[in-house]
Amino acid sequence: MYEESASGQADGPPTQRKGRPRSTTADDAILDAARSLLADGGWAGLTMGDVAARAGVAKTTLYRRWHSKHDLAIAAVAEMLGTLDLPDQGPDLRADIEDVVRRFAALLGRPEMRTALMGLVADSTSDPALRRRIREEVVNPQKRLVVEGRTRAKARGEIATPDDIDVDLIFDVIAGTVVQHILVSAEPASDTWVQHFTTFVVTGMLPHPTQPTPEPPARPPLEAK
Amino acid sequence: MYEESASGQADGPPTQRKGRPRSTTADDAILDAARSLLADGGWAGLTMGDVAARAGVAKTTLYRRWHSKHDLAIAAVAEMLGTLDLPDQGPDLRADIEDVVRRFAALLGRPEMRTALMGLVADSTSDPALRRRIREEVVNPQKRLVVEGRTRAKARGEIATPDDIDVDLIFDVIAGTVVQHILVSAEPASDTWVQHFTTFVVTGMLPHPTQPTPEPPARPPLEAK
DNA sequence: CGCGATTCGCTACGGCTCGTAGCGTAAGGG
DNA sequence: CCCTTACGCTACGAGCCGTAGCGAATCGCG
Numbered sequence: 003m004y005e006e007s008a009s010g011q012a013d014g015p016p017t018q019r020k021g022r023p024r025s026t027t028a029d030d031a032i033l034d035a036a037r038s039l040l041a042d043g044g045w046a047g048l049t050m051g052d053v054a055a056r057a058g059v060a061k062t063t064l065y066r067r068w069h070s071k072h073d074l075a076i077a078a079v080a081e082m083l084g085t086l087d088l089p090d091q092g093p094d095l096r097a098d099i100e101d102v103v104r105r106f107a108a109l110l111g112r113p114e115m116r117t118a119l120m121g122l123v124a125d126s127t128s129d130p131a132l133r134r135r136i137r138e139e140v141v142n143p144q145k146r147l148v149v150e151g152r153t154r155a156k157a158r159g160e161i162a163t164p165d166d167i168d169v170d171l172i173f174d175v176i177a178g179t180v181v182q183h184i185l186v187s188a189e190p191a192s193d194t195w196v197q198h199f200t201t202f203v204v205t206g207m208l209p210h211p212t213q214p215t216p217e218p219p220a221r222p223p224l225e226a227k
Numbered sequence: 228m229y230e231e232s233a234s235g236q237a238d239g240p241p242t243q244r245k246g247r248p249r250s251t252t253a254d255d256a257i258l259d260a261a262r263s264l265l266a267d268g269g270w271a272g273l274t275m276g277d278v279a280a281r282a283g284v285a286k287t288t289l290y291r292r293w294h295s296k297h298d299l300a301i302a303a304v305a306e307m308l309g310t311l312d313l314p315d316q317g318p319d320l321r322a323d324i325e326d327v328v329r330r331f332a333a334l335l336g337r338p339e340m341r342t343a344l345m346g347l348v349a350d351s352t353s354d355p356a357l358r359r360r361i362r363e364e365v366v367n368p369q370k371r372l373v374v375e376g377r378t379r380a381k382a383r384g385e386i387a388t389p390d391d392i393d394v395d396l397i398f399d400v401i402a403g404t405v406v407q408h409i410l411v412s413a414e415p416a417s418d419t420w421v422q423h424f425t426t427f428v429v430t431g432m433l434p435h436p437t438q439p440t441p442e443p444p445a446r447p448p449l450e451a452k
Numbered sequence: 453c454g455c456g457a458t459t460c461g462c463t464a465c466g467g468c469t470c471g472t473a474g475c476g477t478a479a480g481g482g
Numbered sequence: 483c484c485c486t487t488a489c490g491c492t493a494c495g496a497g498c499c500g501t502a503g504c505g506a507a508t509c510g511c512g
Contacts, residue, residue: 021458022508028460044353049498060461065500117352123410124349127342128269133413141411170412171424175400178407182399185348186366188358199396206431246487247479253489274469285490290471 024067031057032064036078040114045121048075072125072132079118080139083109088150095160098151099176100200105147106180107191116185141177148173167207175203249292256282257289261303265339270346273300297347297357304343305364308334313375320385323376324401325425330372331405332416341410366402373398392432400428 035056039048050071054061068074092098110116119140126133152167161167179199183189260281264273275296279286293299317323335341344365351358377392386392404424408414 019458020456020510022460023510024459045349047353050500051498061500062462062502063460066459069500071499113353117349120345120349120352124270124342124345127345127410128272128338130413133411137411137413168423171420171427174407174412175404175424175427177411178403178405179400180403182403182406185352186358186362186402187395187399188355188362195396198393199400202396202400202431205433206427208430208433244487245481245485247481247489249488275471276469286471287473287491288489291488294471296470 028057028059028063029067032059032067032074033078033081036074037082037114037118040075040078040117041112044113044117045124048118048121050074072122075118075122076135076139079115079122082112082115083140083143088147088154092154094158095151095155096200096204098154099203100196102147102151103176103180103196103200103203104191106144106177107184107196110180110184111191120185144177145169145173148176166209172203172207175206253282253284253288254292257284257292257299258303258306261299262307262339262343265300265303265342266337269338269342270349273343273346275299297350300343300347301360301364304340304347307337307340308365308368313372313379317379319383320376320380321425321429323379324428325421327372327376328401328405328421328425328428329416331369331402332409332421335405335409336416345410369402370394370398373401391434397428397432400431 032053035053036048038056039052048071050061050064053074054064064074068077088098088101092101110119122132122136122140126136148167148169152161152164152169155161155167156164180191183195183199184191189195257278260278261273263281264277273296275286275289278299279289289299293302313323313326317326335344347357347361347365351361373392373394377386377389377394380386380392381389405416408420408424409416414420
């Protein structure tokens with residue numbers, strides 16, 4: 003029964019007691035090799051044999067650290083997420099939103115990131131346990147950016163109560179739209195697109211002027227043409 | 228050199244000239260089996276051998292119709308898309324938007340749909356040709372719903388010029404957000420969520436009250452308290 | 453210094469998948 | 483009636499995942 007420091011990040015105390023310690027340089031080499039292969043050959047290009055070969059390590063060494071290819075992929079991308087946090091004291095809510103959008107776009111701009119992310123999401127579609135891990139270890143940490151933005155907005159007086167912003171919805175909108183734009187529409191997140199989209203999001207957060215279908219709109223039927 | 232009626236839909240004239248014709252019942256059985264396996268075992272559960280077995284057909288018969296597993300999957304989901312079109316004469320823009328949102332949610336509510344879709348998108352991340360096919364055969368047809376909604380909105384006088392609505396952006400927002408909500412956040416598209424999100428989208432399409440960071444924040448645009 | 457514990461590299465494997473090839477047979481069309 | 487094509491079957495090559503078994507290397511500890 004191995005594991006202990008596996009699963010990616012839960013470490014804490016000196017996990018090792020006695021015996022030969024694990025090579026930390028091997029850890030880095032493996033994760034680097036994994037990202038390299040992901041960038042080169044996509045999700046299908048990430049094979050345990052190739053990772054081992056490129057890292058100059060035996061395949062056994064991989065499985066001593068991670069149980070499966072999924073675990074390795076999660077570890078490889080989780081390490082890229084790094085510490086988040088908005089830049090100190092943005093001027094207003096719009097700037098913070100735009101910053102979050104830009105961060106997501108930059109993340110998905112890396113080939114190794116998008117291939118791993120989509121590969122994991124695809125497999126998680128029929129694997130609730132995997133989906134849960136991805137959500138908790140990869141996605142949810144990013145959600146803090148939105149929470150932080152909301153806190154600041156309230157501190158600035160831009161919104162009255164925290165309920166004015168539905169964090170879950172805003173997050174799904176930003177993350178989902180950026181993914182769709184870059185991965186499916188296959189277009190880069192240009193500056194103008196980011197600003198355009200940010201305007202849409204900020205506008206959408208305004209107090210709902212259009213109530214959920216109040217009644218038949220008193221509107222001229224149609225006289226155009 | 229086979230193919231002809233393969234690739235999923237391009238048929239037109241009686242493709243067949245002489246020799247034994249292809250069994251159309253086999254076509255249906257294969258696609259049904261593929262969807263069935265997708266629903267049961269996800270993207271990994273879709274194996275050519277199992278599809279053939281469940282359809283009561285030889286594996287050779289599959290490859291006589293589609294070149295690869297990707298082609299089969301595309302054909303299987305493309306058939307489910309059916310004819311789109313909004314319901315006749317919705318009352319207003321909001322109702323049309325809500326309808327589109329609901330359609331996407333219903334689509335992704337089917338397990339065979341989401342597993343196939345995400346599997347294809349994941350693989351397409353490092354395969355431009357595949358990505359192009361998915362975009363043109365699966366995604367873009369759906370985009371017509373937004374175009375149609377915009378046309379109606381203009382006819383009703385709800386918007387001045389077509390430029391008031393960026394179809395590509397709106398589409399990415401709707402498709403991306405629904406996918407993120409259902410697949411990553413793993414929550415169902417409840418009625419209240421659909422209405423909440425629709426309100427967000429409709430509000431976001433209003434004439435941009437917040438310009439792209441014009442200058443030092445004159446004043447918080449909205450405040451209470 | 454020696455000893456137990458653990459890791460490492462290597463090789464080999466079982467099971468599964470994709471996609472192809474070869475062959476005899478079935479079912480249409482001119 | 484014969485030619486052409488589809489069909490079913492079996493077998494195969496190549497690739498991948500994850501595991502097992504083995505000697506050799508490297509640490510902590512007494």
